[in-house]
Amino acid sequence: MTAIAEAITDLTSEPYRSRRNHWNNQVCRHALMTPAEPAITYLDETRTWKQIEDRSRAFAAALSRRGVGFGDRVMMALLNRTEYAEAILGATLIGAIAVPVNIRMSPAELAYLMTDSGAAVVVTETALTGVVDAARALDGGTNTVIVVGESDTPEHLSFEDLVAEDPSDLPLVDVPEDAVAIIMYTSGTTGRPKGAMLTHQNFQSQAVTSISTTNPRTGDVASIVPPMFHIAGLATFAMVFYRGIRAVIHPLGSFDPDAMLDTLEREGSTSVFMVPAQWQAVCAAQRARPRELRLRHLSWGGAPASDTVLDAINETFPGVLNMTSFGQTEMSPVTCILEGKDALRKIGSIGKVVPAVTARIVDPLMNDVAPGEVGEIVYRGPTLMKGYWNKPEETAEAFRGGWFHSGDLVRQDEDGFLFVVDRAKDMVISGGENIYCAEVENVLYGHPSVAEAAVIGRADQKWGEVPVAVVVLAEGVGNLTLAQLEPHLNEHLARFKHPKTSSSSANCRATPGARSRNPCCASASAARTPVCPTDPAKSRELPGESA
Numbered sequence: 003m004t005a006i007a008e009a010i011t012d013l014t015s016e017p018y019r020s021r022r023n024h025w026n027n028q029v030c031r032h033a034l035m036t037p038a039e040p041a042i043t044y045l046d047e048t049r050t051w052k053q054i055e056d057r058s059r060a061f062a063a064a065l066s067r068r069g070v071g072f073g074d075r076v077m078m079a080l081l082n083r084t085e086y087a088e089a090i091l092g093a094t095l096i097g098a099i100a101v102p103v104n105i106r107m108s109p110a111e112l113a114y115l116m117t118d119s120g121a122a123v124v125v126t127e128t129a130l131t132g133v134v135d136a137a138r139a140l141d142g143g144t145n146t147v148i149v150v151g152e153s154d155t156p157e158h159l160s161f162e163d164l165v166a167e168d169p170s171d172l173p174l175v176d177v178p179e180d181a182v183a184i185i186m187y188t189s190g191t192t193g194r195p196k197g198a199m200l201t202h203q204n205f206q207s208q209a210v211t212s213i214s215t216t217n218p219r220t221g222d223v224a225s226i227v228p229p230m231f232h233i234a235g236l237a238t239f240a241m242v243f244y245r246g247i248r249a250v251i252h253p254l255g256s257f258d259p260d261a262m263l264d265t266l267e268r269e270g271s272t273s274v275f276m277v278p279a280q281w282q283a284v285c286a287a288q289r290a291r292p293r294e295l296r297l298r299h300l301s302w303g304g305a306p307a308s309d310t311v312l313d314a315i316n317e318t319f320p321g322v323l324n325m326t327s328f329g330q331t332e333m334s335p336v337t338c339i340l341e342g343k344d345a346l347r348k349i350g351s352i353g354k355v356v357p358a359v360t361a362r363i364v365d366p367l368m369n370d371v372a373p374g375e376v377g378e379i380v381y382r383g384p385t386l387m388k389g390y391w392n393k394p395e396e397t398a399e400a401f402r403g404g405w406f407h408s409g410d411l412v413r414q415d416e417d418g419f420l421f422v423v424d425r426a427k428d429m430v431i432s433g434g435e436n437i438y439c440a441e442v443e444n445v446l447y448g449h450p451s452v453a454e455a456a457v458i459g460r461a462d463q464k465w466g467e468v469p470v471a472v473v474v475l476a477e478g479v480g481n482l483t484l485a486q487l488e489p490h491l492n493e494h495l496a497r498f499k500h501p502k503t504s505s506s507s508a509n510c511r512a513t514p515g516a517r518s519r520n521p522c523c524a525s526a527s528a529a530r531t532p533v534c535p536t537d538p539a540k541s542r543e544l545p546g547e548s549a
Contacts, residue, residue, distance in 0.1 A: 023179060024202045025209075025243035026095045029055055032246040041242075043269060044084045044251040051246070054088060057165045061092030063172040064164035068146065070122055072097030072175055075185065077121040077145070078231065079103050079112070079134055081254045085150045085161055086230045087239060089125045090184075094202070097177040101185045101197070102231040105254075106496040109133055111195075113140035115187055118392065119197060125161065127151050179203040185391050186233055188331045189429070189438035197391030198332045205240040207384035208334040211358045212241040215325070215339060216273060216299050222247045223296075225266060225274040228434070229254055233335040234275060234303065259287035267293040274300055275327075277434040278307040279464050285314035295319075303327045304434025305466035312345050328352035328422075330408060332400070334385040337361065337408075338420060351419040352412075359383040363412060368403045376423050379412045380405035430459035430467045437469050437499050445494045446471060449487060451479045457501060471501035 032041070033055035041051040049057075070076065076093040078100055080086045090100045101119050103112060116124070116137060126134045128151035135155065138145065147153075150161040183205060185197040218224070224242055226249055228234040242249040250269045252262070257280055266274065274297065276284065281302055297319060303326055307315075315324055324342035329335035340353025355361045362370055363377040371377035386406050389397035400407055411424040428439040439457040446455035454474035459467040475482055484501065491500050 023206055024094070024177060024183075025205060025240060026058075026091055028244045028246070029058070029091060036246065039246075040248045042084045042087060042249050042251060044082075045253065047084070048248075049084055054084075054091070056169075058088045058091035058095060059172055060165040060167055060169040061088060061161075062095040063169035064167050065092060065098065065123065066096050066173055067167075067171065068123075070096065070098050072177070073182075074098045074123075075101050075119045075121045077101040077103060077116065077119065077124040079105055079124055079126040079130055080150065080230070081105060081127060081129070082226070082230050082235070082251050083127070083150065083253075084251060085125075085127075086251075087249075088165070089161070090236075090239075091243075094177070094183050095175070096173065097175045097181060099182050099185055101187075102236065103187065104229070104231050104496060105130055105133075106498055107133075108492065108494055108496060109136035109140060110494050111496060112137035115195065115197075116141040116145065118195075119185060121145050123148060125150070128153060131155065131158065177202065179206070180388070182388060184236065186236075186331045189436050189441050194441075196393055196396060199388040199391055200331075200334055201388055204334040204385050204387065205237075206244070207358050208237050208336065209240040209244040211336060211356050211385070212237065213245055215356070216241075216323075218245050218247050218273070220247070222272040222298075223250055223270050224248070225250045225252060225269070225271040227252045227262070227274060227276050227280070228304075232434070233331045234434075237335060238275065257283065259283040260291070263287055263291075263293050263295075266295055266297065270296045272296050272298045276300075276302060277304040278302050278311045278466070279305070279433060281307070281315055282311050285311075285318040288318050297322050300324045301327060305431055306350065307345070309346060309349055312342070312349075316342065316346075326353065330410075332387045332406060332408075333359065333381060333383075334387070336385075337379075337381060340419070344419070348415075348417075348419045351415075351421050353420065354418055355420070358385055362405065363414060364405075368405075373414055373416065376411055376413045379408050379410050379420070381408060382406065430457075430469050432459075432462070432467050432469065432498065433465040435498050439469070442469055442471070442495065442499055442501065445491060446473060446487070448494065449490045451476050451482045451486070453477070460502075462502075468502040469499065470503050 029051065032039070032051040037052035038050050040048045041054045042049050065076065076098050078086060078089055093100045101121055103115055112133060123146045124134055125148045127149060131149060131153055134147060146159065147157070148159045148161050148164065179202050181202060182199045183202045184200045186200060187195040187197050189195055224238060224247055226235055226238050230236060230239070239249065250265065250271055252265065262284055300315070300319060300322055301324065307326060326340045326345065327336045327338070329337040336356060337359050338353045338355055340348065340351055344353070360382045362380050364380055365371055365377050382405055390400070410422055412420050412422050414420050430437045430439065442457045443455045446452050452473045453476045456472045457469050458472065460470045462468045473482065
């Protein structure tokens with residue numbers, strides 16, 4: 003029997019068919035059909051599809067051997083690396099649910115996610131064991147920790163030891179396509195993150211959208227720059243798993259545009275996604291020292307791109323298809339796409355709704371608004387999440403009327419292009435990170451020198467927006483600086499959520515209900531100032547770090 007015939011026989015076997023149309027099934031297919039083809043490159047190491055399949059199966063068997071099964075949660079507290087993909091594939095192969103978390107979180111934030119998700123296992127790496135163990139101490143420390151790399155803690159398990167174990171006892175688990183594959187936590191408008199339950203079907207549909215939009219070819223290389231704990235990074239991997247092209251994972255850390263370009267050139271990357279601030283730096287570096295690149299498709303998102311950035315992209319990479327994507331975690335995530343040829347003539351637009359998504363623009367009574375009028379955009383479709391983890395009331399509220407309510411207020415022009423006018427949710431988007439005002443406000447309220455607090459967004463040339471705090475000082479407090487707030491903020495908030503500047507006042511009155519829905523935060527599309535009256539003699543901008 004030929005190798006191809008053997009592969010086809012394997013593809014029709016019960017273990018393969020039982021996985022249905024999951025990304026695990028697709029990775030298995032690539033491992034059978036093209037076992038020696040490169041699948042994932044990280045730094046100077048490339049693993050083939052056969053290696054990725056073998057290692058993820060071994061990890062799945064190791065998890066199962068230790069009591070992890072269908073529906074159990076496996077938290078991923080990792081930097082960008084190949085083992086991230088292997089851990090997700092291994093967990094979802096046995097029907098467990100992967101829970102990626104932002105590694106910039108404080109121990110208190112991480113502990114809340116451990117408790118809320120009920121994670122049985124935490125997969126992390128050497129550099130992050132300190133924050134993970136600190137979070138476990140707050141959570142009660144009942145979960146198993148698996149470490150990529152070395153660990154000085156005897157109770158920690160080694161990822162490499164687990165993938166070296168014999169996978170022959172791997173159970174055959176029938177995982178329905180509507181089963182939850184990933185819980186992605188998004189910040190909550192009331193200050194607590196909510197876990198969006200994304201299914202295997204969601205990621206399959208998102209992958210089809212990406213493939214139909216970018217048309218990847220055999221031999222293409224997708225560079226993955228966003229953090230893999232962001233939905234943008236995971237969505238790119240879904241496309242890679244389904245299409246079978248090579249992924250190049252870029253390490254997290256301070257962004258170096260020259261290093262980025264050198265990697266794109268060395269690896270022959272054909273597609274890459276970055277936020278506008280990164281593209282601006284990359285364009286400048288490419289003009290200063292041109293590289294021979296294979297780019298056919300580039301995209302941006304996470305923040306609006308100015309005409310300056312768009313001009314730089316078009317001038318620096320002529321002939322390269324470029325577009326921006328818009329969406330949200332609950333939609334896996336892309337809902338709208340704007341092609342580069344339309345970006346300049348429709349500056350500020352988020353584009354048009356993708357074919358996989360059905361959308362309406364409605365008033366508060368769920369009536370469709372007329373073209374040109376402002377309404378909330380609501381969605382249906384196969385990329386829509388199953389709901390919020392352990393939050394039935396929030397799920398019912400989000401799905402009222404049978405449609406998912408995005409919280410984005412938009413209008414549609416005469417050509418069908420959509421423009422975000424406002425946000426129904428109090429949120430600041432800074433450098434591609436969502437920061438909910440209420441979450442920061444709740445932490446500020448916990449400081450003994452703060453009586454009232456409001457957080458708003460301020461336009462920023464580099465980051466798009468940055469959070470700014472307005473606080474009312476507690477009785478008897480005459481002065482408060484950001485430096486004095488810093489220890490309290492560090493304990494409860496990831497650093498990217500910290501206010502960049504703050505104003506304090508003895509007589510500023512916060513809006514009623516400010517702790518849950520402060521109108522100061524309702525619009526983050528332009529520079530804003532606090533709506534509460536402030537006596538200039540008693541209010542001042544406090545010194546803070548630069549954005």
